[in-house]
Amino acid sequence: MIYLDHAATSPLRPSAAAALRAAYDGPLGNPSGAHTAARRAKALLEEARERVAARCGVGPAAVTFTSGGTEADNLAVKGVVRAARSVARRDPTVVVSAVEHKAVLAPADRVAAEGVRVLRAPVTTEGVVDLDRLADLLDERVVLVSVMQVNNETGVIQPLDDVAVIVRERAPRAVLHTDAVQGAVWCDPAAACRLADLVSLSAHKLGGPVGVGALVAGGPVGLHPEIEGGGQERGLRAGTPAAPGALAFAAALDEALATRAGDLARLEALRDRLEAGLLGACPGAWVNGAGAARVAGITNVGLPGVEAEPLVAMLDAAGLAAATGAACRSGASESSHVLEAMGHDTAAARSCLRLSLGWTTNDAEIDTALERIPALAADLARGLAAPVP
Amino acid sequence: MSGGVDSSLAAAALVDAGHEVTGVTLRQWRGPAGPGPGGQGCCGLDDTEDARRVAAQLGVPHYTFDVADEFRDRVVDPFVAAYGAGRTPNPCATCNRDLRWGWLYRRARAMGFDAVATGHHARVVAEPDGGVALCRGRDRGKDQSYVLALVPPAAWARTLLPVGELTKAQVRREAARRGLRTATKPESMEICFVGRGGLRRFLGARLPLRPGPVVDRAGAVVGTHAGAAGYTVGQRRGLGVAAGARRYVLDVDPAANTVVVGTRAELLTDRVVLGGPVWHAPHLAVGTEVEVQTRAHGPVTPGVVEAIVAGGPDAGAAPAGGPDGDAASAAGDALVVRLAEPRPRVAPGQVVALYDGDRLLAGGIAR
Numbered sequence: 001m002i003y004l005d006h007a008a009t010s011p012l013r014p015s016a017a018a019a020l021r022a023a024y025d026g027p028l029g030n031p032s033g034a035h036t037a038a039r040r041a042k043a044l045l046e047e048a049r050e051r052v053a054a055r056c057g058v059g060p061a062a063v064t065f066t067s068g069g070t071e072a073d074n075l076a077v078k079g080v081v082r083a084a085r086s087v088a089r090r091d092p093t094v095v096v097s098a099v100e101h102k103a104v105l106a107p108a109d110r111v112a113a114e115g116v117r118v119l120r121a122p123v124t125t126e127g128v129v130d131l132d133r134l135a136d137l138l139d140e141r142v143v144l145v146s147v148m149q150v151n152n153e154t155g156v157i158q159p160l161d162d163v164a165v166i167v168r169e170r171a172p173r174a175v176l177h178t179d180a181v182q183g184a185v186w187c188d189p190a191a192a193c194r195l196a197d198l199v200s201l202s203a204h205k206l207g208g209p210v211g212v213g214a215l216v217a218g219g220p221v222g223l224h225p226e227i228e229g230g231g232q233e234r235g236l237r238a239g240t241p242a243a244p245g246a247l248a249f250a251a252a253l254d255e256a257l258a259t260r261a262g263d264l265a266r267l268e269a270l271r272d273r274l275e276a277g278l279l280g281a282c283p284g285a286w287v288n289g290a291g292a293a294r295v296a297g298i299t300n301v302g303l304p305g306v307e308a309e310p311l312v313a314m315l316d317a318a319g320l321a322a323a324t325g326a327a328c329r330s331g332a333s334e335s336s337h338v339l340e341a342m343g344h345d346t347a348a349a350r351s352c353l354r355l356s357l358g359w360t361t362n363d364a365e366i367d368t369a370l371e372r373i374p375a376l377a378a379d380l381a382r383g384l385a386a387p388v389p
Numbered sequence: 390m391s392g393g394v395d396s397s398l399a400a401a402a403l404v405d406a407g408h409e410v411t412g413v414t415l416r417q418w419r420g421p422a423g424p425g426p427g428g429q430g431c432c433g434l435d436d437t438e439d440a441r442r443v444a445a446q447l448g449v450p451h452y453t454f455d456v457a458d459e460f461r462d463r464v465v466d467p468f469v470a471a472y473g474a475g476r477t478p479n480p481c482a483t484c485n486r487d488l489r490w491g492w493l494y495r496r497a498r499a500m501g502f503d504a505v506a507t508g509h510h511a512r513v514v515a516e517p518d519g520g521v522a523l524c525r526g527r528d529r530g531k532d533q534s535y536v537l538a539l540v541p542p543a544a545w546a547r548t549l550l551p552v553g554e555l556t557k558a559q560v561r562r563e564a565a566r567r568g569l570r571t572a573t574k575p576e577s578m579e580i581c582f583v584g585r586g587g588l589r590r591f592l593g594a595r596l597p598l599r600p601g602p603v604v605d606r607a608g609a610v611v612g613t614h615a616g617a618a619g620y621t622v623g624q625r626r627g628l629g630v631a632a633g634a635r636r637y638v639l640d641v642d643p644a645a646n647t648v649v650v651g652t653r654a655e656l657l658t659d660r661v662v663l664g665g666p667v668w669h670a671p672h673l674a675v676g677t678e679v680e681v682q683t684r685a686h687g688p689v690t691p692g693v694v695e696a697i698v699a700g701g702p703d704a705g706a707a708p709a710g711g712p713d714g715d716a717a718s719a720a721g722d723a724l725v726v727r728l729a730e731p732r733p734r735v736a737p738g739q740v741v742a743l744y745d746g747d748r749l750l751a752g753g754i755a756r
Contacts, residue, residue, distance in 0.1 A: 310496045313411070313452045335455070346458065383499020388543075 002320040002365045002372075006205075006358030007152055007182060007298050012252075013207035013359065019251035020209060023244030030240055032232065041243045048246035055253050056199065056216045057190035064236045065246050068213040069181035069202030070103035075215050075226050075237065076177040076198045077107035077146060081116055082224035084143035092143040093117040095174075097129045097158070098341040103200075104146050104179055105337075121147070125343045126292040127156040131166060138170035145174050149183030149192050149199075153338040153354055154289040155298030157187065164195040175221050181205055181213075185256045185358075186264065186295035193218040201253075203245065207359055208252030212245035256359070267357050268296035270366050274355065275299050277366075281374035288339060288352060298356045302344075305381035308353045314376045320369060323354045353377075390414050390444065390451070392436030395508030395552050397443040397571040398564045402551040403506055404447050411502070412444035412451035415488060417460040418582065439571050446569065456492055463487040465582055469595045475641035476738025477621040479536070480580055481685075482752075486539040494544055506549035509533045510557070513545050514748075521545045523669050525747040528556040535685050538742040538752025542669045592619045601646035603630055606639070606655060618643040622736040623656060637733070657731035661692070663741045663753025666724040670750045673697075673724075679743040679750060681726055683735045689744060690732050696725040724753055 003011070023044055029037030031045050046060065053060045066072045077094070084092050096108050098120045112118040121134040129147055138145070147163050150156070160178055167176050178196040180189055185206040192199045197219045203212040215236075217223075229238030256263075279285050284304035303311070308324040315322050324336075339349035355369070390396045390412045403410045414437050437453055444451030464484045471478035489507060497505050510526030511534040523545050525532040552560050564572035583591045592598060598616025605611050612630035614620065620628075624638040628650060637656045640649040661681055673679075673694060680689035699722055726743065735741060735755040743750040 307496070309452070309454050310500050313450070314500050316450060316452075317411070335458075379501065380499050383501075384495065386499075388495050388498060388541075 002368050003360065004355040004357060004365070004369060005321045005323050006361070007155075007354065007356035008323055009204045009210065010185075010207045010358040011360050012209060012248075013255050015255040016203075016208045016248040016252040019248040020244050023247050028244070031243055032230065032240070044247050045241050045243040048243070048250040051250035052201075052214060052216070052246075052253060055189055055250075055257055056193045056201075056218075058193050058216060058218065061234065062193075062217040064215045064217075064233045065241050065249075066213045066215055066237055067211055067242075069101075069179065069200050069205070070213075071226070071237075072200035072202070072213045072215040073101065073103035073146075073177075073179055073181075074107045075223070076175075076200060077104060077144065078111060078226055079223040079236075080144045080175045080177070080198070080221065081111045083222035085116075086224065087222070091117065091141045093119060093139070093141045094144045094146070095119045095121055095134070095137050095142055095171075096146045097121045097123060097134075097148065099123050099127060099129070099151050099153075099156075099338045100146060100148055101152055101179055101181070103181075104148070104177075108146070117141075123341050124292075127151060127154045127289040127338065127342045128292045129158050129163065131159065131162055134163065135166050135170055138167060138174070140171065140173060142167075142171035142174040144177060145171065146177040146179065148179040148181075149187055150180070150295050150298075151289075151338060152182045152298070153336055154292075154300045154342075155182075155294040155296075155356075156289040157183070157293040157295060160192060160195050182298070183295070184253070185260070186297055188257075189216075189253075197221050198223075203249035203252055206252050206256045208249040209245050212242055212249045214249070259359070263359060264296055267361060270361060270363065271296045271299055271357055274357075274366050274369060275301070277370040278303075278373060281370070282377055288342065288344075297358060298354065300339075300352055300354045302348060302352045303377050303381070304351060305385060306351050306353075306377045307380070307384065308351060311353060311377055311380050314380060315372065318372050318376060320372055322373075323356070324350075324352070390440035391508070392439035392443075392571065392574075393508065393577065394564050394569070394571045394574050395510070395560055396440070397508070397569045398555075398560050398567075399506055399508040399549075399551045400443065400449065401447055401564070401567055401569065403549065404449060406551075408549075410447070410449045410506075412440060412447075412449055413493065413497075414440045414451070414453045415456045415460075415493060416453050417464075417488075418457050419455075439574070443569055443571055454493070454496070456488055459488060459492050460484070460582075463491070469592065471738050472592055472618045473596050473643055475617065475620075475643050477736035478738045479685075479740045480582070481536045482539045482740045485537055486541070490540040490544045490548070494547075498547070504547045504549050505544070506551060508552050509537060509550050510553055511537055511550050511749075512553035512747075513548050513550055520671075523749045524553075525744070525749075526550075526553040528558075530686065531557045532686070534744075534749050535682055535740065535742045538669070538740055538749060539667055539754075542667065545669075589615070589619055592616075596643075599646060601648070603628055603648045603650055606649065606651050611636070611650065614648045617641050617646045617648050620648050623733045639734075653733070656733045658734045659728045659731045660695070661726045661728065661735055661741055662756040663724040663726070663743075663751065664756045665721055666697075666751050666753040668751050670745070670748065673743075673750055677750075679726060679745065681728065682742045682744060683739055683755065691729040692726040692743075693729075694724065694743075695727040696723075698723040698725065723756065724751060 027037035029041050031042040049060045049063045053063045108118045119137045145167050176196045177198040179200045180192045181202040199216040201214045204210040227238050286302045288300040335346045336349045441451050468478050468480045510531040512524040514522045514524045525534045596618050602610045603612035603614050620641045630636050636650040639651045677694045681692045682689045739755045741755050742752045
């Protein structure tokens with residue numbers, strides 16, 4: 001199979017698989033317990049915490065393990081807002097970019113339904129958050145700003161350093177959160193942690209196991225827990241921590257960052273070849289966010305006359321895994337809010353194919369993709385344009 | 390694959406027959422439930438998951454295609470507009486025409502598939518002349534050929550309806566024998582997007598429903614209605630008319646917010662006019678004897694094709710019940726059938742299907 005859907009989930013790295021096996025290859029108690037097996041689990045968990053923290057340039061206490069990126073985003077958005085309201089901050093305002101993942105937008109909608117003012121910062125036609133418009137939205141009342149590090153549909157890198165400067169200046173009391181779920185493998189997570197107060201990470205996007213993520217605090221933040229119970233994770237996230245998963249997460253992060261320099265150059269060349277090939281072979285094709293800084297791992301291509309949903313099914317039948325945009329619950333893709341925020345109409349947004357590369361992607365896969373995608377896209381476009389047979 | 394037992398078994402039967410099968414579920418709205426006022430409705434997320442699980446069980450790929458915009462534009466909005474114009478639409482028939490054998494059929498062909506298959510209880514039967522006919526399902530009580538009556542007939546040659554040969558009981562038995570998780574799933578009976586709140590509540594959220602007069606033929610006010618749109622010609626209950634002889638809705642005029650009622654005798658007519666007829670059989674000439682069906686599982690009435698009207702307004706062919714409130718539906722091709730005996734007038738907007746025994750001859754929308 002040609003796997004070009006790393007942005008949805010990336011195959012488990014050998015180091016992560018080894019870490020999982022090693023963790024289970026021994027007595028594994030509940031880290032909260034008071035016996036040898038419990039102490040071993042606790043030791044694995046804390047080793048994982050130290051390794052993730054080190055990669056983020058923070059202390060171990062700054063790392064809260066979660067069930068993944070979505071939970072980390074929920075904890076950040078709802079946790080900051082509820083903490084702010086508990087100290088009677090009047091008229092709290094939340095500002096999120098229009099191209100955030102649903103894991104940020106949905107909790108923002110939730111707090112909006114609870115009476116919080118939520119504003120969406122628009123993006124340019126290249127998918128970059130509009131800094132002037134963002135600045136206009138900021139004032140003393142803002143308690144949270146959430147701008148992602150890298151967009152999951154387009155791969156566009158957000159100007160987090162500029163965002164941080166504007167937020168500190170205009171909204172000094174705001175917590176700056178960044179969803180680095182897509183960015184961590186391409187950008188330095190430590191850079192995100194220097195700029196933002198809270199950073200969401202997910203293991204499986206960078207070759208770790210599914211079901212593990214973290215919310216990392218770049219600085220002191222008032223946060224209410226979302227999941228309450230036994231007070232694990234310093235009271236921020238109750239529930240028995242997944243020690244083996246956390247350790248595998250740390251291993252995957254270590255491997256991703258240790259091999260990062262070489263991977264970046266290699267995958268950038270593959271991505272460029274893929275894009276050039278598609279633009280050359282598919283009439284009228286365009287790359288979303290082409291004018292912006294983008295990571296090498298994601299390319300989002302508009303194919304005129306094509307609908308991405310049936311094309312993805314055809315590619316699947318031809319042994320190639322691709323995506324229309326963000327995969328959601330039942331495999332259907334709604335018209336992308338990201339592409340619409342960039343100014344595309346529904347028809348244009350529905351013609352966009354997301355191909356995402358990762359640590360396993362090689363030259364042969366790109367060769368095959370360049371054989372199959374233009375041919376199948378042309379077949380589909382012809383069929384859609386013809387009278388119904 | 391709706392996630393119901395019929396389409397599940399249809400997929401299984403096709404796999405057994407050696408077809409290269411791909412499952413598709415059309416996601417007709419976004420969010421976990423339907424678009425009803427309380428978010429209610431069937432064919433939601435759970436049904437999609439059932440379809441995915443069945444496809445996985447059969448070892449075939451499954452895709453969910455988002456048709457929420459098309460469903461709204463082609464089915465839900467016209468449904469509301471038809472009620473707003475005093476008609477009683479059949480959204481299942483337009484959904485089959487515009488989504489299953491419209492949107493999906495076109496894409497299936499463009500993707501290189503040879504045929505579209507569904508779990509409808511109807512049969513595609515080869516004709517001696519090489520053509521194909523659409524026939525009622527073997528289970529007469531579950532026959533769904535009526536809701537296929539508006540589908541362009543050119544599609545039948547590339548349509549497979551595997552469960553049409555089976556009774557519903559056989560379908561359930563077969564599904565259970567194969568261990569399909571949908572084997573015992575209850576059937577959906579209501580219009581899928583209206584939901585448990587009911588039609589009035591659904592329409593009330595989309596149309597201005599205000600109380601108004603119920604009048605008799607002479608114009609005398611005999612009661613008060615809750616908003617003319619949503620009443621159906623032929624309806625007897627819920628008219629808010631004081632006791633006396635039984636009254637039936639004769640006409641619905643949302644523009645004047647008036648419902649006209651009368652006796653059963655006043656409702657009777659011996660003509661049915663099919664607007665925009667779809668021909669499922671050739672050579673349907675004037676004088677052809679047909680059987681007329683005006684409800685999904687309703688009885689048939691014998692009749693004779695009286696006139697075939699091509700194009701243009703044809704008010705002269707309109708039945709005695711009066712205008713149906715929409716100029717567009719009074720124009721275009723029409724097929725007039727004279728019934729063997731007078732029957733209550735078919736509510737304008739309803740699907741009328743003409744049969745010769747099991748064979749579907751034509752379909753259209755009652756004027």
